[in-house]
Structure formats: C-alpha cells, structure tokens
Amino acid sequence: MKIKFLIGLSVLLSSFAAHAITYTQPVKVEGGLVEGVIEDGVEVFKGIPFAAPPVGDLRWKAPQPVEPWRGVLLCDQFAKAPLQKEQARKPKGWKNVGEMNSAMSEDCLYLNVWTPEKRDGEKLPVMVWIYGGGFHVGATDGPVYRGDVYAKKGVVMVSIPYRLGVFGYLAHPELSKESGHGSGNYAFMDQLAGLQWVKDNIAAFGGDPDNITVFGQSAGSRSIQGLICSPLSEGLFQRAIPQSGCAIRTDAICLPLSENEALGKAFFESLGITNIEQMRAIDGVTLQTAYETSAYFPKFRPSIDGYVLREEMMDATRVGHYLDIDYMIGYTKDDVPAADFPTTIGLWADNQVNNLGRRPVYVYSFDHPQPGESEEDSFGAKGVIHSAELPYMFGQVKLSTKPMTKQDYELADRMSTYWTNFAKYGNPNGKKDGEWKPFTKTAPNVFHLDVK
DSSP states (O other), X not given: OHHHHHHHHHHHHHHHHHTOOEEOOOEEETTEEEEOEEETXXXXXXXXXXXXXXXXXXXXXXXXXXXXXXXXXXXXXXXXXXXXXXXGXXXXXXXXXXXXXXXXXXXXXXXXXXXXXXXXXXXXXXXXXXXXXXXXXXXXXXXXXXXXXXXXXXXXXXXEOOOOHXXXXXXXXXXXXXXXXXXXXXXXXXXXXXXXXXXXXXXGGTEEEEEEEEEEETHHHHHHHHHHHOGGGTTSOSXXXXXXXXXXXXXXXXXXXXXXXXXXXXXXXXXXXXXXHHHHHSOHHHHXXXXXXXXXXXXXXXXXXXXXXXXXHHHHHHHTOSOOOEEEEEEETTOOGGGXXXXXXXXXXXXXXXXXXXXXXXXXXXXXXOTTOOSOOTTSOOSSOTTTTHHHHTTOGGGBOSOOOHHHHHHHHHXXXXXXXXXHHSOTTXXXXXXXXXXXXXOBOOEEEOOO
C-alpha cells in the first residue's frame, strides 16, 4: 500500500509540474507593471489596458490615456470582447474556443502581446493585428488570432481591439459639436491609440518601434485602408498587409459625415432620446440590443468626418493620398463575389506602381480550400472562401477541427514564414529574391498560395 501511495503521489506531482504556470518578469508599460505567462518558449501578455475604459462620459469620445494601477497587473486572460451580437461569440470549427472570454463589455480597450522568451537584445520586428467582422463583430480572442508561431519566427505580435457598431461608428450633430471636429470613427481612433501604445511601449517587450507592420483581414483590411489614408497615422507603422478588403472598389464606400449624423440622430429619436446626456445614460447592453433590433442595423460604418478621414478612401487611394510604405496585399480565390477582389485589388496594385509610380507591391491569391469545406458561405461563395487563409498565415491549422493533412501544415509553415519575412525585410522571400515575384510596372505578378 505504501509503495502504491508513493507511486500515486509521484504521478500526481509530475502532473502538477507538467501543468505548472511560469510567469514572466514584470514589464513596465504606460500605466504600470504587467506580468504575463510563458508558454512553450513564448511570453504571452493578454489584456493589457492601453486606454481608459470608453464608458460613461467617455462613450463616443476619442480614447483617453490609460488609468494607472498599483502593483503588478497579471495579464494572463483575454479581456472582454467589445459589445456585439452574442451569436458572433460562438464560433464553430475550433479546438480552442475555451480560451475565449465569454463576456462582452464597453470596457474593451485591452491588447495582447506575444514575444520570444529568449531574446539576444536585438530589436525585433513588430506585427500588429486588426481583426475583421464587418465593423460590427469581432475581438482579439478569435480562436485563430494567436501570435505564438510568429514569436517563434522572430517577431513580436500584438493584437488590438476597437469599438464596434453603434459604439465605434455612430455620428450625431451634438457629438460633432462637442468634439469640434466631427464625430464617428471612434473605432479608427481606438486603432490609432493602440498603434501609438505599441510605438511607445513595445521596446519593453523586445520590439522595434521603428519597424511595425500592421496587418488585418476583411473589415480589418478596410480599417488598414482607412489608417493609411488618415493624416493621423504618419510615423506609426512602416509596412502593411491588408487582406481581402483594401482595394479600389465601389461596393464599400464611406458615409459622408452629414449622412452619418442624420442616421445617428434618427436612430436615437426612434428611441425617444434627444440629447447627449440621455444617449450616454442608456445602459450599454440595452443600447446594443436596441441597435440590433432597429431599422438602423448595421448601417453605421466609417465616415468622412474631416478629422480621421478627410476624403473617401477610394478617392484618396486613386490620387495617392495614403502612406508610401511597403505593401503585401491579397485575397482568397473565391472571396466575396460582390467585392471582385481579383479585379479591385488588381486595380489597387496597378494604381500603386503604374499611375503613382510607387514601389512594387507583393500581391497574392490564396488558392487552397480548407479540407471538408463544401458549404456556401454568407457571401454566396463556395470553395476558397473569405477568411480561408487565416489558419494558414497564422500557422494555426492545428487549432482547426477540419481534417488537416501534412500538406496543410506545410502550407501553413510556408505562409507564416512569408508573413514574418515581410515584417522583417519588406520582402516575403526574406533577404533574397525568391519565388514570390512582386507586382511591378513591367510584370503584374500575382503569387498563388497553395499546397505543393
């Protein structure tokens, strides 16, 4: 009995040791000290506050400085997601949905950092992820949005949140009067604040504040198009990877400020609310529900407010009123039919190199359907649908419940290397020319990503 007890105790202690949590050393950031966890050679910090909670009197205002805290803030769990439709928080097809935070809140301005545990002192390139979701859903804890693979390949990855829907894009005449420079586009302001935080604080995590790549997909890609066209983005990042969104297209234009203000005014009048005080007094969950069930859902979106955006993004793109930086841009083979990305992203690249005479751009088409994917998506497409590339370029096919093969893992490794190489060198091939040829004046190349 004694021998069996000792053996059992040994097994139990070994189990505890195998699952023991190792914490990072405290890191000093704006607001105070933070502590993360070490997972398989990667330091992970989840839920670092980068701005004051945008609640109460701060609802529909630009993000304000973070509120300092005492002691060491443990950052080992994803923060609450921005308020949105509840069903969007229940994704299917992933093994790690349990990592997600089941709660939602207006108090949502918390970012995440993945960085290599062992660093030799050299500043590492930084990649900042902006999620998609049609401007109305999404969060940084989406199952595939993990930075451990990127950290193991020598970059620091950050994911930043932003307010959604009625909280992120509502404009109103009284709000415009209050700010003195229009209203709406609070989501863009959140993204800008997150990028400013990265520039100011990322060196503490081993990152290079002068080598930042912003990347995003769908509404995250359109957000990047807004950011590169905004006069407020100067100097915040040096490279961009917009995926399935940024283009020269006519199906997704911004609202004029006056039109967005009229929508906001009409929406609140439909609720019997006529002034800012009443607008800010209504409970956030109640407001989200009222918006979802109103005739105004999902009409709020980026607008030309004269502050963040001075002109329609497509117009700014055509005439070159956007950042002249390194770009890698693309789409999936059977992406959103209405957007016609092979044409509209092709127009973007052609305008960049031919009409504007700017540097070559790396263009891709992701051509590999996820195993077992046969249903038509919400955009009316089948095959290599919108978002199909995400588990591959993040190197996270292991998290999918689909029957992934050795070829899928190989493609994921190749793609995550292309993405991190671009962040490091502005070239997905790395330091040397390779099989991915850039889109140039003389050669409008599109690189097709598929299994070999």
